[in-house]
Amino acid sequence: MLLAQLLVSGIQTGLLYALTAAGFALIFGATRIFHFAHGAAYALAGYGFVFAVRAGWSWPLAALLATVLAVGFGLFMDAFVYRPIQRHTGSFFTVFVAAFGVVIVVQSGIEIGFGRAFVAVTSSLTRASAVLPGLYLARAFWIALGAAAVLFGALGLFLARTRTGIALRALAENPDLLRAYGLSARRLSALAFALGSALAVPGAVLGAATTGLSPSVASHVMLVSLAASVVGGIGSLRGAAAGGLVLGVAENLVVSVLDTQWSEAAGFVVLFAFILFRPRGIFGAALAR
Amino acid sequence: MTPQAMTPPLAVRGLAKHFGGLAAVQGVDLDLPAGLITALVGPNGAGKTTLFNLITGALAPDAGDVLLDGARLGPTTPRQIARRGVARSFQDLRLFDHMSAGENVLAAIEPAAWFWQPGDAAARRAAAAAALADTGLTAAAGALAADLAYAERKFLSLARILATGARIWLLDEPASGLDPASRARFVALLRAAAGRGITVCLIEHNLDIVTELADRIVFLDQGRKLAEGAPEAILRDPALAAIYFGDRA
Amino acid sequence: MTAYLLNLAQLAAIFGLLAASLNVLVGYGGIFSVAHAVFFGFGAYAGAQIALNVAPDVLLVSAAGGLVAGVLSLALALPALRVRGEYFVVASLGLQMVATTAFTEAEPVTGGLGGLVGIPPPQLLGLSLASPWAFLAVCLAALFGGLAVMRLLMRGSFGRSLMALRDSESAAEAFGKNVALLKTLAVALGCAIAGVAGGLFALQMAFVNVESFTLDQSVLVLAMVIVGGAGTLAGPLVGTLLLLLLPAALSFLPGIPPTEIGAVQQAIYGLAMTLLMIFRPAGLAGRAQGKR
Numbered sequence: 001m002l003l004a005q006l007l008v009s010g011i012q013t014g015l016l017y018a019l020t021a022a023g024f025a026l027i028f029g030a031t032r033i034f035h036f037a038h039g040a041a042y043a044l045a046g047y048g049f050v051f052a053v054r055a056g057w058s059w060p061l062a063a064l065l066a067t068v069l070a071v072g073f074g075l076f077m078d079a080f081v082y083r084p085i086q087r088h089t090g091s092f093f094t095v096f097v098a099a100f101g102v103v104i105v106v107q108s109g110i111e112i113g114f115g116r117a118f119v120a121v122t123s124s125l126t127r128a129s130a131v132l133p134g135l136y137l138a139r140a141f142w143i144a145l146g147a148a149a150v151l152f153g154a155l156g157l158f159l160a161r162t163r164t165g166i167a168l169r170a171l172a173e174n175p176d177l178l179r180a181y182g183l184s185a186r187r188l189s190a191l192a193f194a195l196g197s198a199l200a201v202p203g204a205v206l207g208a209a210t211t212g213l214s215p216s217v218a219s220h221v222m223l224v225s226l227a228a229s230v231v232g233g234i235g236s237l238r239g240a241a242a243g244g245l246v247l248g249v250a251e252n253l254v255v256s257v258l259d260t261q262w263s264e265a266a267g268f269v270v271l272f273a274f275i276l277f278r279p280r281g282i283f284g285a286a287l288a289r
Numbered sequence: 290m291t292p293q294a295m296t297p298p299l300a301v302r303g304l305a306k307h308f309g310g311l312a313a314v315q316g317v318d319l320d321l322p323a324g325l326i327t328a329l330v331g332p333n334g335a336g337k338t339t340l341f342n343l344i345t346g347a348l349a350p351d352a353g354d355v356l357l358d359g360a361r362l363g364p365t366t367p368r369q370i371a372r373r374g375v376a377r378s379f380q381d382l383r384l385f386d387h388m389s390a391g392e393n394v395l396a397a398i399e400p401a402a403w404f405w406q407p408g409d410a411a412a413r414r415a416a417a418a419a420a421l422a423d424t425g426l427t428a429a430a431g432a433l434a435a436d437l438a439y440a441e442r443k444f445l446s447l448a449r450i451l452a453t454g455a456r457i458w459l460l461d462e463p464a465s466g467l468d469p470a471s472r473a474r475f476v477a478l479l480r481a482a483a484g485r486g487i488t489v490c491l492i493e494h495n496l497d498i499v500t501e502l503a504d505r506i507v508f509l510d511q512g513r514k515l516a517e518g519a520p521e522a523i524l525r526d527p528a529l530a531a532i533y534f535g536d537r538a
Numbered sequence: 539m540t541a542y543l544l545n546l547a548q549l550a551a552i553f554g555l556l557a558a559s560l561n562v563l564v565g566y567g568g569i570f571s572v573a574h575a576v577f578f579g580f581g582a583y584a585g586a587q588i589a590l591n592v593a594p595d596v597l598l599v600s601a602a603g604g605l606v607a608g609v610l611s612l613a614l615a616l617p618a619l620r621v622r623g624e625y626f627v628v629a630s631l632g633l634q635m636v637a638t639t640a641f642t643e644a645e646p647v648t649g650g651l652g653g654l655v656g657i658p659p660p661q662l663l664g665l666s667l668a669s670p671w672a673f674l675a676v677c678l679a680a681l682f683g684g685l686a687v688m689r690l691l692m693r694g695s696f697g698r699s700l701m702a703l704r705d706s707e708s709a710a711e712a713f714g715k716n717v718a719l720l721k722t723l724a725v726a727l728g729c730a731i732a733g734v735a736g737g738l739f740a741l742q743m744a745f746v747n748v749e750s751f752t753l754d755q756s757v758l759v760l761a762m763v764i765v766g767g768a769g770t771l772a773g774p775l776v777g778t779l780l781l782l783l784l785p786a787a788l789s790f791l792p793g794i795p796p797t798e799i800g801a802v803q804q805a806i807y808g809l810a811m812t813l814l815m816i817f818r819p820a821g822l823a824g825r826a827q828g829k830r
């Protein structure tokens with residue numbers, strides 16, 4: 001039953017990774033910006049949540065603050081970091097270094113404010129009940145499942161059915177077309193950053209309420225989003241979601257054969273294998289060169 | 290024997306390439322006779338650049354062959370093609386932007402990957418200097434390629450090819466946007482090259498330049514070769530003119 | 539005080555060499571590796587093992603470090619041949635993460651989290667280099683020797699070929715360049731020199747553990763190159779001096795509790811990286827952007 005138990009917790013991790021990675025993919029798909037600082041949005045949301053709960057706020061209010069922080073951070077990055085860089089060079093490496101700098105700033109800011117140790121809010125979410133003999137499911141699992149189902153459903157409808165959603169998908173492909181429709185590429189790119197960053201919130205809040213957070217989540221989540229996107233096929237929402245799930249499961253399953261130390265590395269072994277043998281990912285059409 | 294009767298240094302037979310549902314090049318036959326300038330003309334999207342990419346191994350053809358001196362080439366890479374004496378330019382130039390003009394030309398004639406180059410370094414420097422001089426870039430040799438003026442960048446792209454000593458040149462819109470003075474220099478350069486026996490194929494939209502320069506025209510549309518022959522004959526054909534000028538209705 | 543300064547100078551020389559070696563990849567080859575600390579680490583562990591089990595001879599230790607890192611650089615060359623741009627950055631991030639775990643877990647070789655301790659004082663062909671001045675001289679010799687080699691290669695045809703494929707891979711190939719071999723050699727060269735720096739680092743510290751070979755270290759070295767100016771010979775040195783002196787300077791600043799110095803320093807160089815990319819992407823020693 002151990003394997004099933006690990007699989008279940010893998011799915012729980014994976015669903016949250018999937019949401020976070022989908023946020024990254026949404027941003028990349030719409031703006032072609034490789035948002036390396038996506039993990040910082042997650043970290044800000046998570047720590048904002050912890051801060052608010054400790055200050056006595058109710059959970060919904062604290063989650064709202066987390067969302068505001070994440071969205072605000074995304075908008076800030078779009079307007080004050082990526083846009084100025086794209087105005088002069090736009091070389092991806094410049095973007096990468098600038099974003100990484102921001103991750104470092106956020107991470108060390110958190111370290112100064114909250115210390116290096118893990119922080120968490122106490123909750124009953126980790127309390128598990130047996131669904132089968134020997135197989136336990138925590139309440140957090142159902143929340144992760146629910147959040148993923150609702151958000152992916154809503155996102156799918158939004159992107160497929162609404163004018164703005166369709167425009168968002170067309171942004172990267174054909175900015176001129178949008179202008180012809182009277183839509184502003186700048187506003188759409190801001191929207192992509194806002195939505196994409198908001199998708200990191202469920203993972204951050206659940207993370208704060210279950211496993212806890214440490215300052216290095218920013219880079220860890222960044223790596224996970226990148227890895228999930230590559231595994232799934234860069235720019236594909238479906239791919240990022242699948243990639244996130246694969247990584248979450250891989251991280252948890254590996255514990256059954258190897259030391260827990262390897263659990264994080266397992267995801268990157270998967271990533272490395274994909275880059276070497278199938279760089280276009282599971283769903284990717286062609287490799288952008 | 291007339292040049293036409295000899296084996297052409299470069300020929301293609303039945304070359305075809307699809308991109309998804311789009312047939313970019315469909316069964317093209319082409320001979321580039323030695324020492325002649327062949328102009329490849331056709332509307333945008335006709336498949337001209339794709340044809341170059343197929344010849345140079347930048348793309349793998351779906352079908353067909355490339356023949357060098359009459360011998361079938363088989364699957365190949367840009368590197369192997371370059372080593373067989375075929376040099377090409379790019380529509381978007383692809384200069385080595387963060388290197389000086391002089392380094393651009395030198396880099397084009399140092400094919401060995403190891404930490405040193407075999408052969409005569411002084412001779413390579415001389416060849417590079419000569420190519421820069423021929424293209425009027427001597428004074429600009431120290432400037433970064435990215436900082437050069439438009440026409441200078443066009444000529445630098447040509448200087449890289451000139452220096453290689455390649456015997457077959459494939460030039461993708463090398464003269465587009467040149468001012469009249471630069472254009473005259475360009476025409477003279479290509480004429481001189483053809484005079485030395487270099488086989489030239491150039492893609493060109495400007496029909497004045499084509500008339501002035503080309504010995505033969507090959508007309509491409511929607512991936513097919515529609516016509517080939519002497520410039521006067523092709524350019525007088527009203528049906529081709531209609532296609533060329535987009536009067537397709 | 540002198541001891542402190544000598545120590546800092548030795549570290550500056552070692553990190554200068556490390557940053558310069560990364561510059562071969564990033565600045566000249568356009569191979570944007572965020573895994574350079576891995577090869578620094580390979581060199582350091584290899585050097586430490588030689589020092590512990592054979593002899594703490596500087597030449598032997600650096601040769602071993604360079605050799606091991608150079609050979610293992612294939613792990614980086616492989617993805618560099620398959621993908622480029624963002625994909626490669628992601629691949630190198632992955633490599634860095636896996637290597638950090640491997641360093642922690644491979645206890646028989648690396649000593650795990652505790653690391654390898656008790657590395658004897660360095661020697662040179664039987665002569666003791668226990669004096670900090672003597673070891674500083676060796677570090678400086680390695681730095682300037684390494685710089686001379688890199689300068690020679692980067693100003694020559696190898697450097698031109700590398701820069702050519704950095705600027706346009708397809709054009710470089712069209713002029714007959716062997717892109718795969720060039721990249722492999724550039725990666726091997728850069729990583730081997732990083733390995734030499736790693737060997738010296740092991741001797742300098744007298745112990746090594748995984749802390750020095752993490753993603754943070756890779757990013758620090760990358761920041762040194764970027765802040766100074768990638769693709770210039772002086773840039774990495776300028777960047778190294780700035781970023782190594784920063785914590786030293788901060789410790790003299792009033793109002794920062796000593797426990798927070800690390801975090802404040804991180805924040806400052808993170809901020810510096812971001813601002814520099816926005817306002818002066820070519821780095822401090824780099825030339826301002828061209829017209830285009």
Ligand SMILES: Nc1ncnc2c1ncn2[C@@H]1O[C@H](COP(=O)(O)OP(=O)(O)OP(=O)(O)O)[C@@H](O)[C@H]1O
Pocket residue numbers: 308311313331332333334335336337338339340380
């Ligand atoms: N790598 C590619 N992938 C997909 N489609 C391509 C690719 N390269 C070219 N095409 C398509 O193939 C067709 C022919 O393109 P090509 O560049 O050969 O035209 P061209 O004759 O050079 O046109 P132009 O005069 O505009 O340069 C075009 O419709 C183009 O969009």
Ligand SMILES: [Mg+2]
Pocket residue numbers: 337338339380461
């Ligand atoms: Mg073309």
